[in-house]
Amino acid sequence: MKRELKTTMHCLFCTALFLFFLTGNSQAGIDGITGTTFALTVKTGRVNTPDGASLLLWGYANGNDPAQYPGPTLIVNQGETITITLSNELTVTGTGPAPNVSMVFPGHQATSSLSNPGVPGILANEARPGDSVTYTFTATHPGTYLYYSGTDPALQVEMGLLGAIIVRPSDGSSYAYNHPDTQFDREYLFLLSEMDPRIHEVVELDGAEGLAATDYLSNPFPVVWFINGRNAPDTLDQPGTGSLPNQPYNSAPLVHPGERLLMRVIGGGKDLHPFHHHGNHARIIARDGRLLESIPGAGPDLSHEVYTIQSVPGETVDAIFQWTGKGLNWDIYGTPEAGPQFVHDCTDGDADDYDDTTYEYCPDHGKKFPVILPDNLDLAFGGFYSGSPYFGNLGSLPPGEGGLNPFGGYAFMWHSHTEKELTNFDIFPGGLMTMLVIVPQGAPIP
Amino acid sequence: MNRMTILSTKGAGLLLFSIFFLTPMVSLGVALTAIENEWNPPNGAPAVKMWGFIRDRGFCPPDPALWSPGQAQRGSVGGNFSITLRNCLSEPVSLIIPGLESTLAPQTFVDSKGRTRVRAFTKEVPADNGATVVTYTWKNLRAGTYLIQSGSHPAKQVHMGLYAALVVGMHGDADNEAVLLFSEIDPALHAGAEAATPLNYKPKYFLINGKSGIPGYPAPATFGGKPEQTLHLRFLNAGLMTHVPTLQGPYMQIFAEDGNPYPYPREQYSVLLPAGKTIDALWRPATHKFYPLYDRRLSMTTNGRAGGGMAHRLEVPGFPWYLYVPAIMHQKQ
Numbered sequence: 001m002k003r004e005l006k007t008t009m010h011c012l013f014c015t016a017l018f019l020f021f022l023t024g025n026s027q028a029g030i031d032g033i034t035g036t037t038f039a040l041t042v043k044t045g046r047v048n049t050p051d052g053a054s055l056l057l058w059g060y061a062n063g064n065d066p067a068q069y070p071g072p073t074l075i076v077n078q079g080e081t082i083t084i085t086l087s088n089e090l091t092v093t094g095t096g097p098a099p100n101v102s103m104v105f106p107g108h109q110a111t112s113s114l115s116n117p118g119v120p121g122i123l124a125n126e127a128r129p130g131d132s133v134t135y136t137f138t139a140t141h142p143g144t145y146l147y148y149s150g151t152d153p154a155l156q157v158e159m160g161l162l163g164a165i166i167v168r169p170s171d172g173s174s175y176a177y178n179h180p181d182t183q184f185d186r187e188y189l190f191l192l193s194e195m196d197p198r199i200h201e202v203v204e205l206d207g208a209e210g211l212a213a214t215d216y217l218s219n220p221f222p223v224v225w226f227i228n229g230r231n232a233p234d235t236l237d238q239p240g241t242g243s244l245p246n247q248p249y250n251s252a253p254l255v256h257p258g259e260r261l262l263m264r265v266i267g268g269g270k271d272l273h274p275f276h277h278h279g280n281h282a283r284i285i286a287r288d289g290r291l292l293e294s295i296p297g298a299g300p301d302l303s304h305e306v307y308t309i310q311s312v313p314g315e316t317v318d319a320i321f322q323w324t325g326k327g328l329n330w331d332i333y334g335t336p337e338a339g340p341q342f343v344h345d346c347t348d349g350d351a352d353d354y355d356d357t358t359y360e361y362c363p364d365h366g367k368k369f370p371v372i373l374p375d376n377l378d379l380a381f382g383g384f385y386s387g388s389p390y391f392g393n394l395g396s397l398p399p400g401e402g403g404l405n406p407f408g409g410y411a412f413m414w415h416s417h418t419e420k421e422l423t424n425f426d427i428f429p430g431g432l433m434t435m436l437v438i439v440p441q442g443a444p445i446p
Numbered sequence: 447m448n449r450m451t452i453l454s455t456k457g458a459g460l461l462l463f464s465i466f467f468l469t470p471m472v473s474l475g476v477a478l479t480a481i482e483n484e485w486n487p488p489n490g491a492p493a494v495k496m497w498g499f500i501r502d503r504g505f506c507p508p509d510p511a512l513w514s515p516g517q518a519q520r521g522s523v524g525g526n527f528s529i530t531l532r533n534c535l536s537e538p539v540s541l542i543i544p545g546l547e548s549t550l551a552p553q554t555f556v557d558s559k560g561r562t563r564v565r566a567f568t569k570e571v572p573a574d575n576g577a578t579v580v581t582y583t584w585k586n587l588r589a590g591t592y593l594i595q596s597g598s599h600p601a602k603q604v605h606m607g608l609y610a611a612l613v614v615g616m617h618g619d620a621d622n623e624a625v626l627l628f629s630e631i632d633p634a635l636h637a638g639a640e641a642a643t644p645l646n647y648k649p650k651y652f653l654i655n656g657k658s659g660i661p662g663y664p665a666p667a668t669f670g671g672k673p674e675q676t677l678h679l680r681f682l683n684a685g686l687m688t689h690v691p692t693l694q695g696p697y698m699q700i701f702a703e704d705g706n707p708y709p710y711p712r713e714q715y716s717v718l719l720p721a722g723k724t725i726d727a728l729w730r731p732a733t734h735k736f737y738p739l740y741d742r743r744l745s746m747t748t749n750g751r752a753g754g755g756m757a758h759r760l761e762v763p764g765f766p767w768y769l770y771v772p773a774i775m776h777q778k779q
Contacts, residue, residue, distance in 0.1 A: 288697070
């Protein structure tokens, strides 16, 4: 049984990735909504998980759109005054009223407006059922932030009320902060969270009051883990896919060698999720939307490299990741011994050790692949294997094998290093996991 | 740029503490009694049996007050600090302060298989109904925030409530200070007469400074300094779980951990506070109001219900602020 499930999961995973490459419609950068005035609505929806479950969602929606998990990513510019009107259209099981809802903005000095103040709550002013509240804050500092419900957050964050905020610096949208060392070529969001289905079931069947008879809120036991509101392998499916109507965001990072990939990592849930990024170290440049700098203006001079980002609930981390193959000690673009098609130069005009076009690491140029590959008859294949160990090359494969890696890229798993979180309700693989694919220069990245 | 930053950039991290934690080098001491008492949950559930520290009165009080974490104590930088402890509990008890220097005398016992095993990190006060006292001394104190706790069967006795804060010095830029001691209570471990094991630890109550929020009511408050003055925040975790104290809106300058200064302060709105950890931070409230402070691991529940728990407020009073006295100054019985 377990083996069958594993096989099924594997196929799902392959199918998702196949669609992702076939359609070329993966999420470009970070999907979200822009502007200075937002109208968000809290309503119910469903979170579909790959183990076959469908969990009740309380989600933020963009106006009249469906509720979504996570809520809309708000992309704003430094210095702007942001106004958010939150409407409460939540409906609940049972005879009692729907709860109040709210938003808090850690790192921002938010206030509720005098004209639509809502009602006071513990952490923020709240919108009563059928009513609304308007919040205002100034995006004084660039960086990665989050928002979530400040109303009974132990319950409402669990139910899905959380989302990301990105503040673009005045230096421009290719910078994370106002310093040259924070420039990036591509950026991806990794909003990490978890759910305990028992809580969602009680709220759906009995209403939130039913939780009082349990210890689920004080001692949650999550069994599904998310990146950007999806579990693997759905993380790799297209954004906005019809099978996940309330989970519009995916997590499918693609990058060329040498490019600077900005990882925006947010701890959205209640647990720490050590986010382990295979392929290379990443340099942490900021936490909680503040550069790691010794004095203002110094730039990220206190930055440091890690291979597992410590993601803390409610905190954010910005990190720069680069991959070139440096240090592998063999020529990933192939050597003439492997065939005439691999003859190539490594031209380092600017003396940075890298080819000026392909970003090949020139000190490894011409070094032979150090392994004698077994015959195809002696191999089992994964969907990512291109049939060749060489970067950007497609080799021959038995019928029906491979096919998920049309550009001959290298795939690296990015995942929670709390390994039990690589499952969907105890079924491996899944959960808080996606694949970074390094693709050759020239391969399209949407 | 503040003075601290200038100094730090010159690589004077250690000097920083000695300069800015300006308190006279004196030896301080206090007499405490370990007693059994009770804590009343905020939801009307039955009282929970606790063990706590109270000021010593020279005997075992027949009717001890309700439980709270032990009174925060103050030591002086470079000086010694001592606690003379009387024991009114049913088993031996001792005291340790992780991170501070003292002479330990581990206590052993022989288990049922004849093996010699450690029972306590240092000399114990016997369970003799308060007849004897033992004095514990910590030497050459470093500036920072420390956790006083039981050194005997700590998996049980600390959870039973035998913990308190020790503060040493105060940051030179600070005008006021606030102690924020995080802990949890699992009533199931307090019910039986038998030694409870935390293996199946499932806390129901989540406390800051011994207080749980109550669902539907304003969160408990701690003095949070004065507007436009700098507050030295001292976070301690005496519980068994990780918490993430979060200040709603403003940023803090986190400058020390476990009594060790960082070379450069870290600007964050929240603090990762694992079990046994202490963190020192600075914060300058802009105006007089209540600032929400809560656990972002969302232990904001009360006996399973949403609300309450580790919801707290830092109270920055307006005029007349002088009526407010920092919690550390209270000498509550």
